[in-house]
Amino acid sequence: MATQTFGPSMTPSAAAHLTEEQVEALGAELDAIRAEVVGSLGEADARYIHRVIAVQRGLEVGGRGALIFSLFPPAWVAGTAALSVAKILDNMEIGHNVLHGQWDWMRDPKIHSTTWEWDHASPAASWKKSHNYEHHTFTNIRGKDRDLGYSIMRITPEQEWKPADLFQPLVNLGLSMIFEWGIAIYDVEFEKVKNGTKPWPQAKGELMGLWRKARRQLAKDYVLFPLLSGPGFLSTVAANATANVVRNMWSHAVIFCGHFPDGVETFEEERLDGETKGQWYVRQMLGSANLSGGKLFHLMTGNLSHQIEHHLFPDVPSNRYAEIAPKVQEICKRYGLPYTTGSLPRQYGKVLRKITRLAFPGGGPKQPAPAPARLPVPAGRKPSAAVRLAS
Amino acid sequence: MGVLGEIGRRARVAATWFTQPLLPDDLLGTLNPLWSSREPHARVVGLRRETADTTTLLLRTGPGRPRHRPGQFVGVGTRLDGVWHWRTYSVTSCPGDPLLAVTVTALPGGTVSGALAHGTPVGTLLRIGPPAGEFVLPEPVPEKLLFLTAGSGITPVMGMLRDLAATRPEALSGAVLVHCDRTPSDLVFGPELRDLAATTGLTLVERHTAVRGRLTPDNLTDDVPDWAARQAWACGPAAMIDAFTEHWARAGDPTALHVELFTPPVPVATDATGGRVSFTTSGIETDAAPGTPLMVAGEAAGALLPNGCRMGICHTCVGRLRSGAVRDLRTGDLHDTPGEPVRTCVSGAAGDVEIEL
Numbered sequence: 001m002a003t004q005t006f007g008p009s010m011t012p013s014a015a016a017h018l019t020e021e022q023v024e025a026l027g028a029e030l031d032a033i034r035a036e037v038v039g040s041l042g043e044a045d046a047r048y049i050h051r052v053i054a055v056q057r058g059l060e061v062g063g064r065g066a067l068i069f070s071l072f073p074p075a076w077v078a079g080t081a082a083l084s085v086a087k088i089l090d091n092m093e094i095g096h097n098v099l100h101g102q103w104d105w106m107r108d109p110k111i112h113s114t115t116w117e118w119d120h121a122s123p124a125a126s127w128k129k130s131h132n133y134e135h136h137t138f139t140n141i142r143g144k145d146r147d148l149g150y151s152i153m154r155i156t157p158e159q160e161w162k163p164a165d166l167f168q169p170l171v172n173l174g175l176s177m178i179f180e181w182g183i184a185i186y187d188v189e190f191e192k193v194k195n196g197t198k199p200w201p202q203a204k205g206e207l208m209g210l211w212r213k214a215r216r217q218l219a220k221d222y223v224l225f226p227l228l229s230g231p232g233f234l235s236t237v238a239a240n241a242t243a244n245v246v247r248n249m250w251s252h253a254v255i256f257c258g259h260f261p262d263g264v265e266t267f268e269e270e271r272l273d274g275e276t277k278g279q280w281y282v283r284q285m286l287g288s289a290n291l292s293g294g295k296l297f298h299l300m301t302g303n304l305s306h307q308i309e310h311h312l313f314p315d316v317p318s319n320r321y322a323e324i325a326p327k328v329q330e331i332c333k334r335y336g337l338p339y340t341t342g343s344l345p346r347q348y349g350k351v352l353r354k355i356t357r358l359a360f361p362g363g364g365p366k367q368p369a370p371a372p373a374r375l376p377v378p379a380g381r382k383p384s385a386a387v388r389l390a391s
Numbered sequence: 392m393g394v395l396g397e398i399g400r401r402a403r404v405a406a407t408w409f410t411q412p413l414l415p416d417d418l419l420g421t422l423n424p425l426w427s428s429r430e431p432h433a434r435v436v437g438l439r440r441e442t443a444d445t446t447t448l449l450l451r452t453g454p455g456r457p458r459h460r461p462g463q464f465v466g467v468g469t470r471l472d473g474v475w476h477w478r479t480y481s482v483t484s485c486p487g488d489p490l491l492a493v494t495v496t497a498l499p500g501g502t503v504s505g506a507l508a509h510g511t512p513v514g515t516l517l518r519i520g521p522p523a524g525e526f527v528l529p530e531p532v533p534e535k536l537l538f539l540t541a542g543s544g545i546t547p548v549m550g551m552l553r554d555l556a557a558t559r560p561e562a563l564s565g566a567v568l569v570h571c572d573r574t575p576s577d578l579v580f581g582p583e584l585r586d587l588a589a590t591t592g593l594t595l596v597e598r599h600t601a602v603r604g605r606l607t608p609d610n611l612t613d614d615v616p617d618w619a620a621r622q623a624w625a626c627g628p629a630a631m632i633d634a635f636t637e638h639w640a641r642a643g644d645p646t647a648l649h650v651e652l653f654t655p656p657v658p659v660a661t662d663a664t665g666g667r668v669s670f671t672t673s674g675i676e677t678d679a680a681p682g683t684p685l686m687v688a689g690e691a692a693g694a695l696l697p698n699g700c701r702m703g704i705c706h707t708c709v710g711r712l713r714s715g716a717v718r719d720l721r722t723g724d725l726h727d728t729p730g731e732p733v734r735t736c737v738s739g740a741a742g743d744v745e746i747e748l
Contacts (some may be wrong), residue, residue, distance in 0.1 A: 043472050106473055
């Protein structure tokens with residue numbers, strides 16, 4: 001996979017009408033929401049995460065227990081369902097959020113971002129670097145946020161088209177089925193090794209770390225528990241593979257709906273230069289999209305259905321996003337900013353449509369807006385992002 | 392470790408392959424926290440109100456509780472408003488007792504000691520650390536013992552006295568205990584100590600400081616004329632311990648005095664003061680200016696620190712606080728609990744500080 005190249009912006013930002021003062025006032029309002037929630041964290045929140053963890057462990061033990069008798073079809077169905085849900089909870093509402101440090105405030109060494117490990121091919125440490133740092137700091141910056149297309153897909157029209165992109169609807173389907181492995185391999189950043197910005201010995205070390213973790217995952221799902229089933233060995237292998245694919249396709253759908261549907265903006269790298277906290281907040285809001293649904297749906301998405309709130313406050317406990325959401329939506333309305341949300345089928349449909357359209361050259365707006373002048377940027381001072389934002 | 396131990400060890404390793412990325416211990420702890428050996432818990436099964444501000448918690452622990460030596464303390468963790476807080480308290484039960492007893496005195500303004508002494512009903516789950524401390528009697532037990540205690544300083548000594556009374560009461564014959572508190576009703580373990588004195592030949596001197604004033608090196612001779620001929624164990628407030636340490640060094644045999652200090656939290660200034668920062672893993676030390684994040688100070692001194700967003704959101708840079716205090720540069724909140732995870736990118740030094748990075 002080659003390093004991606006990007007053309008100039010094709011659409012004006014939805015925040016172009018805001019003055020610098022308005023952006024900072026918006027930032028102050030969001031800071032106040034954060035302070036209010038963080039100040040009210042307490043026993044009820046601690047009980048919540050303990051309960052989710054207990055339910056997840058119960059489902060996993062129950063599901064794997066049922067699959068010992070996987071030759072008996074009802075046990076296969078019940079066990080596979082329980083294990084699928086357990087894996088989804090482990091990765092999304094528990095693992096992703098604990099690794100963000102959302103529960104570090106409890107000072108519980110057992111539920112802490114520095115000690116947690118999850119049922120996922122990617123080791124927690126490399127995930128924290130690629131996700132918490134790179135994706136959450138450089139959200140939707142073209143050329144910096146590698147989550148834009150995961151370095152193998154063309155997800156914004158500014159990305160230059162290559163013939164290989166023709167296959168991306170198929171690539172997307174394949175990726176969704178093996179999503180955890182895609183993420184794990186992607187964390188090694190092979191495209192950086194190829195273009196010489198990452199030394200091979202470092203990548204090799206990371207691959208070894210990945211293999212040490214992954215072989216245990218593989219042994220557990222495809223050798224050890226199947227052996228416990230005796231004659232049901234293959235039946236349990238199939239059940240565990242099914243649970244892994246269900247988890248992969250579900251998390252892939254939720255995650256792709258967070259940043260790729262229509263209405264979500266991407267940004268140029270120059271924007272980072274001198275970016276204020278207020279501007280950072282604006283970028284997070286414009287670069288994320290929510291999913292609508294009920295309480296159980298939010299839980300099963302790890303509250304990434306509140307992607308906008310999660311990107312504004314990545315280390316605020318996920319059980320609080322639902323109460324923050326109406327306040328953020330009200331702020332967006334007042335400042336004239338879009339707040340993208342919709343049901344999962346609707347949003348995922350838009351993502352698939354976009355992936356299909358961008359498999360072919362072009363794909364920008366029909367009447368391209370006059371692109372902002374792209375100055376050759378020297379290493380020293382660059383024009384402030386605030387100027388562009390306010391213009 | 393015999394054959395059985397080796398089989399047990401291999402069984403645990405094998406079980407880990409089935410439970411990973413969790414450990415079998417994590418699942419046991421989810422079923423019943425008392426079964427976890429990596430995060431030992433204890434459940435409060437009884438309470439004894441010793442005085443108005445002092446409570447003894449009777450704790451049922453898991454099967455693998457390490458045996459303590461009388462006089463030692465244990466770490467006690469309690470969850471208040473969802474947050475774990477740790478304090479250390481003396482063990483007042485005997486090593487062989489089925490229940491572990493710790494005695495807690497509520498300090499004025501102390502949220503944790505207050506909650507443990509007054510707001511911990513039977514059934515509460517606590518975390519418990521391994522026993523530690525050097526304030527213990529040697530083997531064999533010296534012939535002429537002297538104990539000097541004030542307030543809750545009696546607690547480690549009570550552990551020693553109960554153990555001696557249960558296993559070799561003759562060691563208490565001829566021993567002297569001077570125990571100070573404001574009034575007879577404030578005196579922790581008063582009735583039990585009077586019984587002990589009546590049955591073992593222990594000489595109990597109750598010093599009610601509201602009437603007779605504090606125990607000092609000057610008036611010690613009034614209560615214990617032969618103090619210099621005894622092996623002494625003293626536990627109480629810092630001022631009392633300092634005075635006796637100086638007295639024994641000047642007028643007695645300094646090796647005959649064994650002390651345990653209460654160390655109340657050292658008050659720190661309320662603004663970001665800066666200070667000396669030690670990164671304990673890398674061994675790098677540097678001065679951090681007021682308002683400078685620990686990460687910036689460390690990097691300027693050449694430390695390789697984990698870092699990410701550098702704005703307090705990604706938690707890549709977390710290191711544990713070993714000692715001292717840090718201030719959150721964004722909120723002004725002070726953090727001074729040893730072991731607390733600290734985000735170095737948004738924390739400044741509030742005095743000298745050690746970070747485990």
